[in-house]
Amino acid sequence: MDATEVLGYIGALIVGLVLGLVGGGGAILTVPLLVYLLGFSPIIATAYSLFVVGISSLAGVIQKHRKKLVDFKTGIAFSFPSFLAVYFSRRYLVHSIPETLFTLGNFAVTKNMAIMVFFAIIMILASFSMIKKTKEDTLIYINQPYFKTFIQGLIIGTITGIIGAGGGFLYVPALVLWANLPMKKAVGTSLVIISMNSLIGFIGDLHNLYVDWTFLLSFSFLTILGIIIGGSLSKFISNNILKKAFGYFTLLMAIYIIYKEL
Template sequence: MTTLILALAAGAVVGLALGGLGGGGSVLAVPALIYLLGFTPAAATTAALLIVIATSLTGLVSHARDGHVRWRTGGLFAVAGILPAAVAGALSVRIPAGVLSASFAVLAVPSGVRMMRPRTPVRPETDAAGTHPADRAARTDAVPTGRALRAGAGLGAVTGFLGVGGGFLAVPALVTVLAVPMTTAIGTGLLVITMNSVAALATRLTTPASLDWAVIAPFTAAAVLAAWDGKRLAAKVSTAALQRIFGAALLAVAVFMLADAVG
Protein backbone atom coordinates (compact mmCIF):
# COMPACT_ATOMS: atom_id res chain seq x y z
CA MET A 1 0.00 0.00 0.00
CA THR A 2 2.85 2.39 0.83
CA THR A 3 4.44 1.71 -2.54
CA LEU A 4 1.14 2.41 -4.31
CA ILE A 5 0.68 5.72 -2.47
CA LEU A 6 4.24 6.77 -3.28
CA ALA A 7 3.76 5.86 -6.93
CA LEU A 8 0.53 7.86 -7.13
CA ALA A 9 2.03 10.87 -5.36
CA ALA A 10 5.18 10.88 -7.48
CA GLY A 11 3.14 10.44 -10.65
CA ALA A 12 0.98 13.42 -9.74
CA VAL A 13 4.04 15.64 -9.30
CA VAL A 14 5.51 14.52 -12.63
CA GLY A 15 2.19 15.12 -14.39
CA LEU A 16 1.81 18.60 -12.93
CA ALA A 17 5.33 19.49 -14.06
CA LEU A 18 4.83 18.23 -17.59
CA GLY A 19 1.34 19.64 -18.01
CA GLY A 20 2.01 22.99 -16.39
CA LEU A 21 5.66 23.63 -17.21
CA GLY A 22 6.29 21.53 -20.30
CA GLY A 23 9.29 19.76 -18.76
CA GLY A 24 10.78 18.05 -15.77
CA GLY A 25 9.27 14.63 -16.36
CA SER A 26 12.38 12.49 -16.56
CA VAL A 27 14.31 14.69 -14.15
CA LEU A 28 11.63 14.17 -11.51
CA ALA A 29 10.55 10.64 -12.43
CA VAL A 30 13.98 8.99 -12.40
CA PRO A 31 14.94 10.08 -8.85
CA ALA A 32 11.47 9.17 -7.60
CA LEU A 33 11.67 5.69 -9.12
CA ILE A 34 15.16 5.11 -7.73
CA TYR A 35 15.01 6.72 -4.29
CA LEU A 36 11.34 6.21 -3.40
CA LEU A 37 10.33 3.08 -5.28
CA GLY A 38 13.52 1.02 -5.35
CA PHE A 39 14.12 0.78 -9.10
CA THR A 40 17.61 0.22 -10.45
CA PRO A 41 18.99 3.13 -12.49
CA ALA A 42 18.60 1.18 -15.75
CA ALA A 43 15.01 0.20 -14.99
CA ALA A 44 14.20 3.69 -13.73
CA THR A 45 15.36 5.44 -16.90
CA THR A 46 13.43 3.02 -19.11
CA ALA A 47 10.28 3.27 -16.98
CA ALA A 48 10.60 7.05 -16.90
CA LEU A 49 10.60 7.15 -20.70
CA LEU A 50 7.36 5.15 -20.81
CA ILE A 51 5.77 7.41 -18.18
CA VAL A 52 6.95 10.61 -19.86
CA ILE A 53 5.74 9.53 -23.31
CA ALA A 54 2.23 8.79 -22.06
CA THR A 55 2.06 11.96 -19.98
CA SER A 56 3.60 14.24 -22.60
CA LEU A 57 1.16 13.00 -25.23
CA THR A 58 -1.72 13.84 -22.91
CA GLY A 59 -0.43 17.34 -22.30
CA LEU A 60 0.43 17.80 -25.98
CA VAL A 61 -3.13 17.03 -27.09
CA SER A 62 -4.52 19.49 -24.57
CA HIS A 63 -2.16 22.32 -25.57
CA ALA A 64 -2.67 21.59 -29.27
CA ARG A 65 -6.42 22.07 -28.91
CA ASP A 66 -5.73 25.59 -27.70
CA GLY A 67 -3.30 26.29 -30.53
CA HIS A 68 -0.29 26.46 -28.21
CA VAL A 69 2.02 24.16 -30.18
CA ARG A 70 4.43 25.25 -32.90
CA TRP A 71 4.57 22.02 -34.88
CA ARG A 72 7.22 23.08 -37.38
CA THR A 73 9.54 24.53 -34.75
CA GLY A 74 9.08 21.58 -32.41
CA GLY A 75 9.57 19.06 -35.21
CA LEU A 76 12.76 20.72 -36.43
CA PHE A 77 13.99 21.05 -32.86
CA ALA A 78 13.43 17.38 -32.07
CA VAL A 79 14.61 15.87 -35.37
CA ALA A 80 17.84 17.90 -35.31
CA GLY A 81 18.65 16.51 -31.87
CA ILE A 82 18.19 12.79 -32.54
CA LEU A 83 21.60 12.05 -34.12
CA PRO A 84 23.62 14.28 -31.75
CA ALA A 85 21.79 12.68 -28.83
CA ALA A 86 22.67 9.19 -30.04
CA VAL A 87 26.35 10.06 -30.53
CA ALA A 88 26.60 11.90 -27.20
CA GLY A 89 24.78 9.07 -25.44
CA ALA A 90 27.34 6.57 -26.72
CA LEU A 91 30.17 8.76 -25.45
CA SER A 92 28.57 9.37 -22.07
CA VAL A 93 28.97 5.75 -20.96
CA ARG A 94 32.67 6.46 -20.48
CA ILE A 95 32.00 9.36 -18.10
CA PRO A 96 31.38 8.79 -14.35
CA ALA A 97 27.75 9.31 -13.32
CA GLY A 98 28.75 11.92 -10.74
CA VAL A 99 30.51 14.00 -13.37
CA LEU A 100 27.45 13.84 -15.62
CA SER A 101 25.12 14.96 -12.83
CA ALA A 102 27.42 17.82 -11.88
CA SER A 103 27.69 18.86 -15.53
CA PHE A 104 23.92 19.00 -15.84
CA ALA A 105 23.68 21.12 -12.71
CA VAL A 106 26.28 23.56 -14.03
CA LEU A 107 24.36 23.92 -17.30
CA ALA A 108 20.97 24.15 -15.62
CA VAL A 109 21.83 26.96 -13.19
CA PRO A 110 22.27 29.75 -15.77
CA SER A 111 19.15 28.61 -17.63
CA GLY A 112 17.17 28.71 -14.40
CA VAL A 113 18.49 32.14 -13.46
CA ARG A 114 17.68 33.50 -16.90
CA MET A 115 14.15 32.10 -16.74
CA MET A 116 13.59 33.66 -13.33
CA ARG A 117 14.58 37.06 -14.67
CA PRO A 118 12.56 37.31 -17.88
CA ARG A 119 13.02 40.46 -19.86
CA THR A 120 10.05 42.04 -21.55
CA PRO A 121 11.09 42.72 -25.14
CA VAL A 122 10.30 46.02 -26.78
CA ARG A 123 7.43 45.20 -29.10
CA PRO A 124 7.59 46.73 -32.57
CA GLU A 125 4.80 48.89 -33.80
CA THR A 126 1.69 47.26 -35.22
CA ASP A 127 0.89 47.08 -38.88
CA ALA A 128 -2.13 48.62 -40.57
CA ALA A 129 -4.33 45.87 -39.19
CA GLY A 130 -3.10 46.50 -35.65
CA THR A 131 -1.12 43.25 -35.50
CA HIS A 132 2.34 42.98 -34.00
CA PRO A 133 4.97 41.17 -36.12
CA ALA A 134 5.70 38.92 -33.11
CA ASP A 135 2.07 37.85 -33.05
CA ARG A 136 2.11 37.12 -36.78
CA ALA A 137 5.22 35.01 -36.30
CA ALA A 138 3.53 33.10 -33.49
CA ARG A 139 0.60 32.22 -35.72
CA THR A 140 2.71 31.29 -38.77
CA ASP A 141 5.44 29.44 -36.81
CA ALA A 142 7.99 31.63 -38.56
CA VAL A 143 11.09 30.71 -36.55
CA PRO A 144 14.22 30.62 -38.76
CA THR A 145 14.94 27.03 -39.80
CA GLY A 146 18.68 27.27 -39.26
CA ARG A 147 18.32 28.63 -35.76
CA ALA A 148 15.81 25.93 -34.81
CA LEU A 149 18.07 23.19 -36.19
CA ARG A 150 21.16 24.52 -34.40
CA ALA A 151 19.31 24.87 -31.10
CA GLY A 152 17.80 21.40 -31.46
CA ALA A 153 21.14 19.81 -32.30
CA GLY A 154 22.79 21.50 -29.34
CA LEU A 155 20.04 20.40 -26.98
CA GLY A 156 20.17 16.86 -28.37
CA ALA A 157 23.90 16.63 -27.73
CA VAL A 158 23.53 17.95 -24.19
CA THR A 159 20.58 15.75 -23.25
CA GLY A 160 22.09 12.68 -24.92
CA PHE A 161 25.34 13.20 -23.03
CA LEU A 162 23.69 13.85 -19.67
CA GLY A 163 20.74 11.47 -20.06
CA VAL A 164 18.25 13.85 -18.40
CA GLY A 165 16.84 17.31 -18.78
CA GLY A 166 15.18 17.22 -22.19
CA GLY A 167 12.13 19.22 -21.23
CA PHE A 168 13.84 21.37 -18.64
CA LEU A 169 16.36 22.50 -21.22
CA ALA A 170 14.03 22.55 -24.24
CA VAL A 171 11.58 25.10 -22.86
CA PRO A 172 14.27 27.62 -21.79
CA ALA A 173 15.90 27.19 -25.22
CA LEU A 174 12.60 27.79 -27.00
CA VAL A 175 11.97 30.92 -24.92
CA THR A 176 15.44 32.45 -24.81
CA VAL A 177 16.97 31.32 -28.12
CA LEU A 178 13.96 31.14 -30.44
CA ALA A 179 11.82 33.82 -28.72
CA VAL A 180 8.82 31.52 -28.40
CA PRO A 181 6.25 32.82 -25.87
CA MET A 182 6.21 30.83 -22.63
CA THR A 183 2.68 29.47 -23.07
CA THR A 184 3.52 28.25 -26.57
CA ALA A 185 6.96 27.00 -25.49
CA ILE A 186 5.29 24.69 -22.97
CA GLY A 187 3.15 23.00 -25.61
CA THR A 188 6.00 22.89 -28.14
CA GLY A 189 8.31 21.51 -25.47
CA LEU A 190 5.90 18.62 -24.95
CA LEU A 191 6.18 17.80 -28.66
CA VAL A 192 9.98 17.80 -28.39
CA ILE A 193 9.86 15.64 -25.25
CA THR A 194 7.53 13.11 -26.86
CA MET A 195 9.65 12.72 -29.99
CA ASN A 196 12.93 12.54 -28.08
CA SER A 197 11.54 10.06 -25.55
CA VAL A 198 10.21 7.76 -28.27
CA ALA A 199 13.60 7.82 -30.00
CA ALA A 200 15.41 7.17 -26.71
CA LEU A 201 13.07 4.31 -25.81
CA ALA A 202 13.64 2.69 -29.20
CA THR A 203 17.37 2.48 -28.49
CA ARG A 204 16.65 0.70 -25.20
CA LEU A 205 14.41 -2.01 -26.64
CA THR A 206 17.47 -4.07 -27.57
CA THR A 207 18.46 -4.32 -23.91
CA PRO A 208 15.17 -4.37 -21.99
CA ALA A 209 15.27 -4.00 -18.23
CA SER A 210 12.98 -5.80 -15.82
CA LEU A 211 10.07 -3.45 -15.12
CA ASP A 212 7.61 -3.50 -12.22
CA TRP A 213 4.31 -2.75 -13.93
CA ALA A 214 2.47 -2.79 -10.61
CA VAL A 215 4.32 0.45 -9.87
CA ILE A 216 4.59 1.89 -13.38
CA ALA A 217 0.86 1.60 -14.13
CA PRO A 218 -0.44 3.70 -11.18
CA PHE A 219 2.50 6.10 -11.55
CA THR A 220 1.57 6.68 -15.20
CA ALA A 221 -2.16 6.96 -14.51
CA ALA A 222 -1.59 9.61 -11.83
CA ALA A 223 0.79 11.51 -14.08
CA VAL A 224 -1.67 11.54 -17.01
CA LEU A 225 -4.50 12.82 -14.83
CA ALA A 226 -2.31 15.45 -13.19
CA ALA A 227 -1.10 16.68 -16.59
CA TRP A 228 -4.61 18.00 -17.30
CA ASP A 229 -4.58 19.88 -13.99
CA GLY A 230 -1.14 21.25 -14.76
CA LYS A 231 -2.34 22.55 -18.11
CA ARG A 232 -5.36 24.27 -16.50
CA LEU A 233 -3.06 25.77 -13.86
CA ALA A 234 -0.78 27.14 -16.55
CA ALA A 235 -3.74 28.82 -18.24
CA LYS A 236 -4.49 30.75 -15.05
CA VAL A 237 -0.96 31.96 -14.35
CA SER A 238 0.77 34.85 -16.10
CA THR A 239 3.67 34.22 -18.48
CA ALA A 240 6.14 35.98 -16.16
CA ALA A 241 5.00 33.90 -13.20
CA LEU A 242 5.32 30.69 -15.22
CA GLN A 243 8.87 31.60 -16.19
CA ARG A 244 9.77 32.28 -12.56
CA ILE A 245 8.21 28.98 -11.44
CA PHE A 246 10.02 27.13 -14.20
CA GLY A 247 13.33 28.79 -13.35
CA ALA A 248 12.96 28.04 -9.63
CA ALA A 249 12.13 24.40 -10.34
CA LEU A 250 15.12 24.09 -12.64
CA LEU A 251 17.42 25.55 -9.99
CA ALA A 252 16.01 23.18 -7.37
CA VAL A 253 16.66 20.17 -9.59
CA ALA A 254 20.18 21.42 -10.33
CA VAL A 255 20.96 21.79 -6.62
CA PHE A 256 19.60 18.30 -5.87
CA MET A 257 21.64 16.69 -8.65
CA LEU A 258 24.79 18.56 -7.65
CA ALA A 259 24.37 17.50 -4.01
CA ASP A 260 23.82 13.91 -5.10
CA ALA A 261 26.91 14.01 -7.31
CA VAL A 262 29.11 15.49 -4.58
CA GLY A 263 27.70 13.18 -1.92
Protein backbone atom coordinates in the same frame (compact mmCIF):
# COMPACT_ATOMS: atom_id res chain seq x y z
CA MET B 1 2.87 -2.12 -1.92
CA ASP B 2 5.13 -0.52 0.72
CA ALA B 3 5.18 3.11 1.90
CA THR B 4 8.05 4.02 -0.45
CA GLU B 5 6.12 2.85 -3.52
CA VAL B 6 3.03 4.77 -2.38
CA LEU B 7 5.17 7.92 -2.03
CA GLY B 8 6.61 7.22 -5.49
CA TYR B 9 3.15 7.10 -7.07
CA ILE B 10 2.12 10.27 -5.20
CA GLY B 11 5.31 11.79 -6.62
CA ALA B 12 4.18 10.78 -10.14
CA LEU B 13 0.94 12.70 -9.63
CA ILE B 14 2.94 15.73 -8.41
CA VAL B 15 5.20 15.52 -11.50
CA GLY B 16 2.07 15.72 -13.65
CA LEU B 17 0.71 18.64 -11.63
CA VAL B 18 3.97 20.53 -12.18
CA LEU B 19 3.90 19.80 -15.92
CA GLY B 20 0.27 20.91 -16.11
CA LEU B 21 0.88 24.09 -14.13
CA VAL B 22 4.32 25.16 -15.36
CA GLY B 23 4.49 23.45 -18.76
CA GLY B 24 7.89 21.84 -18.10
CA GLY B 25 10.18 20.40 -15.48
CA GLY B 26 8.94 16.81 -15.61
CA ALA B 27 12.38 15.19 -15.71
CA ILE B 28 13.69 17.59 -13.05
CA LEU B 29 11.35 15.89 -10.60
CA THR B 30 11.14 12.41 -12.17
CA VAL B 31 14.84 11.50 -12.18
CA PRO B 32 15.59 12.41 -8.51
CA LEU B 33 12.30 10.76 -7.47
CA LEU B 34 13.23 7.49 -9.20
CA VAL B 35 16.85 7.55 -8.01
CA TYR B 36 16.63 8.77 -4.40
CA LEU B 37 13.15 7.63 -3.34
CA LEU B 38 12.53 4.48 -5.37
CA GLY B 39 16.16 3.33 -5.62
CA PHE B 40 16.59 3.01 -9.39
CA SER B 41 20.05 3.48 -10.91
CA PRO B 42 20.56 6.77 -12.81
CA ILE B 43 20.71 4.86 -16.13
CA ILE B 44 17.30 3.23 -15.58
CA ALA B 45 15.87 6.41 -14.02
CA THR B 46 16.84 8.57 -17.00
CA ALA B 47 15.40 5.95 -19.38
CA TYR B 48 12.10 5.75 -17.46
CA SER B 49 12.06 9.55 -17.30
CA LEU B 50 12.26 9.74 -21.10
CA PHE B 51 9.16 7.55 -21.40
CA VAL B 52 7.20 9.47 -18.73
CA VAL B 53 8.14 12.88 -20.16
CA GLY B 54 7.47 11.67 -23.73
CA ILE B 55 3.99 10.31 -23.00
CA SER B 56 3.14 13.34 -20.84
CA SER B 57 4.29 15.78 -23.53
CA LEU B 58 2.19 13.92 -26.09
CA ALA B 59 -0.87 14.56 -23.90
CA GLY B 60 0.26 18.20 -23.72
CA VAL B 61 0.48 18.43 -27.54
CA ILE B 62 -3.17 17.37 -27.82
CA GLN B 63 -4.20 20.03 -25.27
CA LYS B 64 -2.17 22.79 -26.99
CA HIS B 65 -3.32 21.76 -30.49
CA ARG B 66 -6.94 22.26 -29.45
CA LYS B 67 -5.98 25.84 -28.53
CA LYS B 68 -4.16 26.25 -31.91
CA LEU B 69 -0.81 26.74 -30.18
CA VAL B 70 1.25 24.12 -32.07
CA ASP B 71 3.27 24.62 -35.28
CA PHE B 72 3.76 21.00 -36.37
CA LYS B 73 5.86 21.85 -39.44
CA THR B 74 8.45 23.78 -37.42
CA GLY B 75 8.38 21.23 -34.60
CA ILE B 76 9.03 18.26 -36.88
CA ALA B 77 11.74 20.11 -38.86
CA PHE B 78 13.58 21.10 -35.68
CA SER B 79 13.14 17.72 -34.01
CA PHE B 80 14.86 15.70 -36.78
CA PRO B 81 18.49 16.37 -35.70
CA SER B 82 17.44 16.32 -32.05
CA PHE B 83 15.85 12.89 -32.03
CA LEU B 84 18.78 11.44 -33.99
CA ALA B 85 21.12 12.71 -31.26
CA VAL B 86 18.85 11.50 -28.45
CA TYR B 87 18.47 8.01 -29.95
CA PHE B 88 22.18 7.44 -30.59
CA SER B 89 23.24 8.96 -27.26
CA ARG B 90 20.84 6.63 -25.39
CA ARG B 91 21.66 3.52 -27.43
CA TYR B 92 25.43 3.91 -27.72
CA LEU B 93 26.95 6.85 -25.82
CA VAL B 94 25.41 6.45 -22.34
CA HIS B 95 25.96 2.68 -22.23
CA SER B 96 29.54 2.91 -23.55
CA ILE B 97 30.69 5.20 -20.73
CA PRO B 98 32.95 3.18 -18.36
CA GLU B 99 31.61 2.51 -14.85
CA THR B 100 34.59 4.37 -13.32
CA LEU B 101 35.68 7.48 -15.21
CA PHE B 102 38.75 8.36 -13.14
CA THR B 103 40.07 8.35 -9.57
CA LEU B 104 41.60 11.08 -7.43
CA GLY B 105 43.43 9.30 -4.66
CA ASN B 106 40.77 7.24 -2.88
CA PHE B 107 37.91 9.16 -4.53
CA ALA B 108 36.43 7.46 -7.61
CA VAL B 109 34.24 9.34 -10.07
CA THR B 110 31.70 6.80 -11.35
CA LYS B 111 29.40 6.93 -14.38
CA ASN B 112 26.30 7.16 -12.17
CA MET B 113 27.81 10.03 -10.20
CA ALA B 114 28.85 11.90 -13.36
CA ILE B 115 25.36 11.57 -14.90
CA MET B 116 23.65 12.88 -11.75
CA VAL B 117 26.10 15.81 -11.37
CA PHE B 118 25.71 16.68 -15.06
CA PHE B 119 21.94 16.49 -14.56
CA ALA B 120 22.27 18.86 -11.57
CA ILE B 121 24.28 21.37 -13.65
CA ILE B 122 21.54 21.37 -16.32
CA MET B 123 18.97 21.82 -13.53
CA ILE B 124 20.86 24.90 -12.29
CA LEU B 125 20.81 26.40 -15.80
CA ALA B 126 17.10 25.59 -16.05
CA SER B 127 16.40 27.18 -12.67
CA PHE B 128 18.08 30.44 -13.71
CA SER B 129 16.02 30.54 -16.93
CA MET B 130 12.82 30.12 -14.87
CA ILE B 131 13.77 32.60 -12.11
CA LYS B 132 15.00 35.27 -14.52
CA LYS B 133 12.31 37.66 -15.72
CA THR B 134 12.18 37.98 -19.49
CA LYS B 135 9.89 39.94 -21.74
CA GLU B 136 8.96 38.53 -25.10
CA ASP B 137 9.07 41.92 -26.77
CA THR B 138 12.73 42.35 -25.80
CA LEU B 139 13.78 39.27 -27.76
CA ILE B 140 15.46 39.74 -31.13
CA TYR B 141 14.12 37.37 -33.79
CA ILE B 142 16.80 36.01 -36.07
CA ASN B 143 16.19 33.68 -38.99
CA GLN B 144 19.18 31.43 -39.57
CA PRO B 145 20.23 28.78 -42.10
CA TYR B 146 18.90 25.30 -41.36
CA PHE B 147 22.39 23.79 -41.04
CA LYS B 148 22.92 25.90 -37.90
CA THR B 149 19.59 24.74 -36.46
CA PHE B 150 20.64 21.16 -37.35
CA ILE B 151 23.89 21.50 -35.36
CA GLN B 152 22.07 23.15 -32.44
CA GLY B 153 19.49 20.34 -32.51
CA LEU B 154 22.28 17.74 -32.35
CA ILE B 155 23.85 19.46 -29.32
CA ILE B 156 20.55 19.89 -27.43
CA GLY B 157 19.52 16.33 -28.34
CA THR B 158 22.77 14.88 -27.00
CA ILE B 159 22.39 16.78 -23.71
CA THR B 160 18.77 15.70 -23.25
CA GLY B 161 19.67 12.12 -24.17
CA ILE B 162 22.37 11.90 -21.50
CA ILE B 163 20.29 13.40 -18.69
CA GLY B 164 16.96 11.82 -19.70
CA ALA B 165 15.15 15.16 -19.79
CA GLY B 166 12.70 16.60 -22.29
CA GLY B 167 14.76 19.76 -22.74
CA GLY B 168 11.84 22.18 -22.87
CA PHE B 169 13.88 24.92 -21.21
CA LEU B 170 16.33 24.67 -24.14
CA TYR B 171 13.84 24.20 -27.00
CA VAL B 172 11.44 27.03 -26.14
CA PRO B 173 14.11 29.80 -26.43
CA ALA B 174 15.44 28.12 -29.60
CA LEU B 175 12.00 28.19 -31.23
CA VAL B 176 11.44 31.82 -30.21
CA LEU B 177 14.86 33.08 -31.33
CA TRP B 178 15.54 30.88 -34.35
CA ALA B 179 12.12 29.84 -35.67
CA ASN B 180 10.51 33.24 -34.96
CA LEU B 181 7.54 31.73 -33.09
CA PRO B 182 5.52 33.67 -30.47
CA MET B 183 6.23 32.47 -26.91
CA LYS B 184 2.93 30.62 -26.36
CA LYS B 185 3.22 28.84 -29.70
CA ALA B 186 6.87 28.00 -28.98
CA VAL B 187 5.81 26.28 -25.72
CA GLY B 188 3.19 24.20 -27.57
CA THR B 189 5.55 23.40 -30.46
CA SER B 190 8.36 22.42 -28.08
CA LEU B 191 6.09 19.65 -26.75
CA VAL B 192 6.13 18.06 -30.22
CA ILE B 193 9.94 17.97 -30.16
CA ILE B 194 10.06 16.82 -26.53
CA SER B 195 7.59 13.97 -27.06
CA MET B 196 9.39 12.74 -30.20
CA ASN B 197 12.85 13.05 -28.65
CA SER B 198 11.92 11.40 -25.38
CA LEU B 199 10.05 8.44 -26.86
CA ILE B 200 12.68 7.80 -29.56
CA GLY B 201 15.41 8.10 -26.91
CA PHE B 202 13.54 5.55 -24.80
CA ILE B 203 13.40 3.19 -27.81
CA GLY B 204 17.20 3.48 -27.95
CA ASP B 205 17.28 2.22 -24.34
CA LEU B 206 15.10 -0.82 -25.03
CA HIS B 207 18.12 -2.57 -26.57
CA ASN B 208 20.06 -2.29 -23.31
CA LEU B 209 17.58 -2.39 -20.41
CA TYR B 210 14.86 -4.55 -18.88
CA VAL B 211 11.72 -2.45 -18.45
CA ASP B 212 9.19 -2.98 -15.66
CA TRP B 213 6.17 -2.04 -17.79
CA THR B 214 3.62 -2.45 -14.98
CA PHE B 215 5.40 0.15 -12.86
CA LEU B 216 6.25 2.47 -15.77
CA LEU B 217 2.72 2.55 -17.22
CA SER B 218 1.18 3.07 -13.77
CA PHE B 219 3.63 5.92 -13.04
CA SER B 220 2.93 7.47 -16.46
CA PHE B 221 -0.86 7.19 -16.03
CA LEU B 222 -0.68 9.11 -12.74
CA THR B 223 1.57 11.73 -14.34
CA ILE B 224 -0.94 12.30 -17.18
CA LEU B 225 -3.75 12.49 -14.60
CA GLY B 226 -1.70 15.15 -12.80
CA ILE B 227 -1.27 17.08 -16.07
CA ILE B 228 -5.05 17.18 -16.60
CA ILE B 229 -5.61 18.42 -13.02
CA GLY B 230 -2.70 20.89 -13.25
CA GLY B 231 -3.95 22.22 -16.58
CA SER B 232 -7.31 23.01 -15.00
CA LEU B 233 -5.72 24.64 -11.94
CA SER B 234 -3.34 26.75 -14.07
CA LYS B 235 -6.24 29.03 -15.05
CA PHE B 236 -6.42 30.30 -11.47
CA ILE B 237 -2.69 30.76 -10.73
CA SER B 238 -0.23 33.21 -12.28
CA ASN B 239 2.18 31.39 -14.61
CA ASN B 240 5.02 33.82 -13.75
CA ILE B 241 4.68 33.12 -10.01
CA LEU B 242 4.62 29.36 -10.66
CA LYS B 243 7.69 29.45 -12.90
CA LYS B 244 9.70 31.50 -10.44
CA ALA B 245 8.71 29.30 -7.48
CA PHE B 246 9.55 26.16 -9.46
CA GLY B 247 12.85 27.75 -10.51
CA TYR B 248 13.90 28.18 -6.88
CA PHE B 249 12.74 24.63 -6.08
CA THR B 250 14.79 23.31 -9.02
CA LEU B 251 17.88 25.18 -7.78
CA LEU B 252 17.50 23.63 -4.31
CA MET B 253 17.06 20.16 -5.84
CA ALA B 254 20.23 20.63 -7.93
CA ILE B 255 22.23 21.65 -4.86
CA TYR B 256 20.86 18.61 -2.99
CA ILE B 257 21.88 16.24 -5.82
CA ILE B 258 25.43 17.65 -5.91
CA TYR B 259 25.67 17.36 -2.10
CA LYS B 260 24.32 13.77 -2.24
CA GLU B 261 26.71 12.68 -4.99
CA LEU B 262 29.88 14.45 -3.86
